[in-house]
Amino acid sequence: xxxxxxxLFAVYKPAGVAWGRVREAVExxxxxxxxAAAAGRAxxxxxxxxxxxxxxxxxxxxxxxxxxxxxxxxxxxxxxxxRRLKIGAGHRLDVKASGVFVLGxxxxxxxxxxxxxxHLTKVYTVGGLFGKATDDFSDTGKLVEKTTFDHxxxxxxxxxxxxxxxxxxxxxxxxxxxxxxxQEAYELAVKxxxxxxxxxxxxxxxxxxxxxxxxEFQLEIHCLHETQQYLRKIVHExxxxxxxxAVCTQVRRIRDxxxxxxxALPRTQWNLQSIRNAISDCQLKVKTELEKTLGYQDKSNLxxxxxxxxxxxxx
Amino acid sequence: PAFRRGLAKEAGPxxxxxxxxxxxxxxxxxxxxxxxxRKDRVFVWGFCYSGALGVPSFVKPDVGWKKPRRIQPxxxxxxxxxxxxxxxxGYGFTLLSSNTTDIIKVWGMGLNKDSQLGFQRSIRDRTKGxxxxxxxxxxxxxxxxxxxxxxxxxxxxRAHSLILTDSEGVFTMGNNSYGQCGRKVVEDETYIxxxxxxQLKEFDSRVVQVVCGQDHSLFRTKKGAVYACGWGADGQTGxxxxxxxxxxxxxxxxxxxxNIIQVSSYGDCCLAVSDEGDVFGWGNSEYLQxxxxxxxxxxxxxxxxxxxxxxxxEAACGGTGNIVLTEEGNVFVWGYGILGKGPNLIETAVxxxxxxxxxxxxxxxxxxxxxxxxxxxxxxxxxxxxGELFVWGKNLRGCLGTGRMEDQYFPWRVTVPGEVVDxxxxxxxxxxxxxxx
Numbered sequence: 052x053x054x055x056x057x058x059l060f061a062v063y064k065p066a067g068v069a070w071g072r073v074r075e076a077v078e079x080x081x082x083x084x085x086x087a088a089a090a091g092r093a094x095x096x097x098x099x100x101x102x103x104x105x106x107x108x109x110x111x112x113x114x115x116x117x118x119x120x121x122x123x124x125x126x127x128x129x130x131x132x133x134r135r136l137k138i139g140a141g142h143r144l145d146v147k148a149s150g151v152f153v154l155g156x157x158x159x160x161x162x163x164x165x166x167x168x169x170h171l172t173k174v175y176t177v178g179g180l181f182g183k184a185t186d187d188f189s190d191t192g193k194l195v196e197k198t199t200f201d202h203x204x205x206x207x208x209x210x211x212x213x214x215x216x217x218x219x220x221x222x223x224x225x226x227x228x229x230x231x232x233x234q235e236a237y238e239l240a241v242k243x244x245x246x247x248x249x250x251x252x253x254x255x256x257x258x259x260x261x262x263x264x265x266x267e268f269q270l271e272i273h274c275l276h277e278t279q280q281y282l283r284k285i286v287h288e289x290x291x292x293x294x295x296x297a298v299c300t301q302v303r304r305i306r307d308x309x310x311x312x313x314x315a316l317p318r319t320q321w322n323l324q325s326i327r328n329a330i331s332d333c334q335l336k337v338k339t340e341l342e343k344t345l346g347y348q349d350k351s352n353l354x355x356x357x358x359x360x361x362x363x364x365x366x
Numbered sequence: 367p368a369f370r371r372g373l374a375k376e377a378g379p380x381x382x383x384x385x386x387x388x389x390x391x392x393x394x395x396x397x398x399x400x401x402x403x404r405k406d407r408v409f410v411w412g413f414c415y416s417g418a419l420g421v422p423s424f425v426k427p428d429v430g431w432k433k434p435r436r437i438q439p440x441x442x443x444x445x446x447x448x449x450x451x452x453x454x455x456g457y458g459f460t461l462l463s464s465n466t467t468d469i470i471k472v473w474g475m476g477l478n479k480d481s482q483l484g485f486q487r488s489i490r491d492r493t494k495g496x497x498x499x500x501x502x503x504x505x506x507x508x509x510x511x512x513x514x515x516x517x518x519x520x521x522x523x524r525a526h527s528l529i530l531t532d533s534e535g536v537f538t539m540g541n542n543s544y545g546q547c548g549r550k551v552v553e554d555e556t557y558i559x560x561x562x563x564x565q566l567k568e569f570d571s572r573v574v575q576v577v578c579g580q581d582h583s584l585f586r587t588k589k590g591a592v593y594a595c596g597w598g599a600d601g602q603t604g605x606x607x608x609x610x611x612x613x614x615x616x617x618x619x620x621x622x623x624x625n626i627i628q629v630s631s632y633g634d635c636c637l638a639v640s641d642e643g644d645v646f647g648w649g650n651s652e653y654l655q656x657x658x659x660x661x662x663x664x665x666x667x668x669x670x671x672x673x674x675x676x677x678x679x680e681a682a683c684g685g686t687g688n689i690v691l692t693e694e695g696n697v698f699v700w701g702y703g704i705l706g707k708g709p710n711l712i713e714t715a716v717x718x719x720x721x722x723x724x725x726x727x728x729x730x731x732x733x734x735x736x737x738x739x740x741x742x743x744x745x746x747x748x749x750x751x752x753g754e755l756f757v758w759g760k761n762l763r764g765c766l767g768t769g770r771m772e773d774q775y776f777p778w779r780v781t782v783p784g785e786v787v788d789x790x791x792x793x794x795x796x797x798x799x800x801x802x803x
Contacts, residue, residue, distance in 0.1 A: 182394075194388070194389050194392055196392075196395060197389075197392050197393070197394045197395065198394060198395045198396065198397060199394060199395070199396045199397075199399075201400060202398050202399060202400045202402055207803070210752075210753075210785065210803060211803065213752045213753075213754070214803075216726070216731075217726065217754050217779050217781070218779075218781055220726065220779065221778075221779050221781065224778075231772070231774070231775065231776075232709055232772065232773070232775060233708075233709065234708045234709055234710045236708075236776075237707065237708030237709070237710075237775060237776045238708070240723075240724060240776055241721045241723055241724060241776075242723070243723055243728060257728075257730045257731075259730065273730075292803065293803075294397040294398035294402070295397065295398070
């Protein structure tokens, strides 16, 4: 009756906590609730012939049939119904970052690999501060240098962001392993669908500045195959390019593939019922995305196989 | 009693207060002030052996063990003394000009076998000149008022060059076997080591643009008229005949009375844009450049090209393909060769639009527009309003600057460290003027 839910759902990881602890906290909470639900099951009963309560002086051993619960079903003998749950994590977030964190339960773990192979972009809100440079690019690190920043204008920042987008767009096309001389590559480039579908260095597909109030600024970054420390390094490099220095104050993932902030469960909702609802809400979205991306890839894999077969037949 | 060592300080992590005080006491460095200006730079790339890139160490390395570099596949910074305002690439040579009032206003490098860079006196033998100029060398112009006249624009053809000044007309130098320098053809003239620089002044009004085709020259005046001289066997002079013209003559045909705001040519085909957004073409049409109006392969009178693609702002002609830019910022190509719409589009007589998403336009960046278009012999270049340079076409000896040696079938970004302001395309090399960040 207390079935283990199976599927993908997203959780909001707060900053300052390791992703492993979040996964364990969710697992502990689910185990607690599942065991509580399973404990309500009544134990089996069976008929045992027990000696009657001795009345009088010993000797008269009469057996009385009694329905007693099976000892093997006693909770202290069996132990808790669920001891561990298979919860897998999607793209990880480091300690200082926060945001959407995808988890998979039970059968959903198989979908996690498929989602990883889709190579969908993630969106981050990155906050930065001009004037300081630290050794680990964040504001809690050891100070390396302080610089002036009053010469920075929004226009200069936008120019640097345009250059970053340009070079990353070029990297996107280069790492996607498509032969640039084919008509297929041209059509994909026009639609903007060229993406590296294998391993590649971190690539930023789009950057936009959201807020600019010296010394603080905020960027929205869409990226692939990145790490949060890479995003902090980008903030540091933006500071260097503007002839000043910058540190990253906040990294917050607001979208991971198809999961957005609205789908992410806050800590108050890390319980069985909300998770079940979240899984059923996201099921359709995930399925359509997987079919769209991997279905296309299967087709192109078939094309490649046909081409190889034809080539070997010719030679 | 507490044991104190007395000499060393106590160990332990620094308190938050100590860290904050150390941070506030740290010195502040200033790298750029509020009035920091952006610097102007010149980047070159392409085939090096002709010396057209202006870097002598590519052709004659400084160190004995280094080999000469045949091709520079990515943009390389060229150090210049003055701010370069106009550049032009010819067939194996380059001209750079600055609109300063100093004595030296024009520099040239590359091939000089027809004196297209003027007379470059050799240091070893004062009577002879250089055949190849490996670094930007000043070109002495016979100006009447050298400290007041400014050079507005330069243009280079196959073996001749034109220099436009603001008050002293047009100076021409180089090969004149077809009259492209605007002076009478002299039989058996030797063009090498020639000191002759011709000056052209008689036009109906001030000349505002000069364009060199392969062996002909076009002049556009302020009143909107176009003059031509030079070789005419493909009708590129547009004067109604297929002969050589050695005196700049006004063009008639469909552009008579029309105010032309831009002329363009590089091979044997020419295009002109009027102020109302119409485009006119004449010259070679073997590659379907003018096939929308005529079946003949040579057109010697300017013809209006009735394209329904919107008001045209800028046009550029290449050897076999043409490109125009409309007011909305769309780019149209037609002709023959690698046109920029994938390997399947080889030739078309009617202009085809290149999708703006290839220039970086997307829902995220909806206000990216192409600002300028330029053409080399078999390659195209487009500049966006964000200062990005896109190139496509045949990658002859690395002239595209992408870093690869393969041809490029759709627009590809060239990584230049700065905002590209202008680019000049040649046969196998390109020069760009860039503003640093």
